[in-house]
Amino acid sequence: MQKTMEKTQLQFTQESSLPKIPPLTDADIIAYLRRNYKFAEIATNAERDALILAICDRRGITVAESELQAAGDSFRLEHKLLSSSQTLSWLQEQRIAVEDWSSGIRVALLTKKLKEQLFGASVDSYYINNRKNYKRIAFSQILLGEETEALKIAAALQQDKAAFCALALEYSKDRQSKQNGGFVGIHFLSRLMPEVAEAVSEAKEGEVVGPIQTKFGYHIIKIEKMFPPQLSESVRDEILESLFKNWLKDV
Structure with missing residues (x-):
């Protein structure tokens, strides 16, 4: 009886083990995107890159080999790819060639240059006119589904703000908070x-x-820190991206 059970278990394990399949081709991946309704999103991003490349070509915007090398070095440092073997291993994991990686860096550099050429001189005046939009806030929240529950917790927090963390852990419907x-x-x-x-x-x-x-739902917000508006590098990039996106819509 025991042997029969062991044999049956072995057969079940063998039958239920996953079959080995070869790596998917690009055509297989495209088919996956289509049947999961993701193809249009990827196509839109690809069309944006193609448009940027065409505009840069028309405007004579190029990337020097030294710029490409420097950007590649920065990328490797950021992603902790500190040796050739680590870089090659990462490329293999991404299932891309060195040429694909270099092409991506080149497009990113061209995009940055195009933004700067189009709107670099407008950033300061745009920031001054929209300064309040670039105020930053560090905050915590408790998200609740019912108003009655939210009012109850808000009242409790008015008596003891220190309980915010514990109440968020227990009651918040938002996964991150x-x-x-x-x-x-x-x-x-x-x-x-x-x-x-x-x-x-x-x-x-x-x-x-x-x-x-x-x-x-119902948000209860605790203000951790307010940061006054400041034209930092990240804010400058934010403004350039916003102006660039709006411009692309009209191209």
């Missing part, structure tokens, strides 16, 4: 949902605001 004790990071005020941005724009550090109703 639940995992991080409420903290959701540092964000530009302009990138927040309008209802949230309006409610917290004049709040003070340490203040608890809400509940704020949005389409996702």
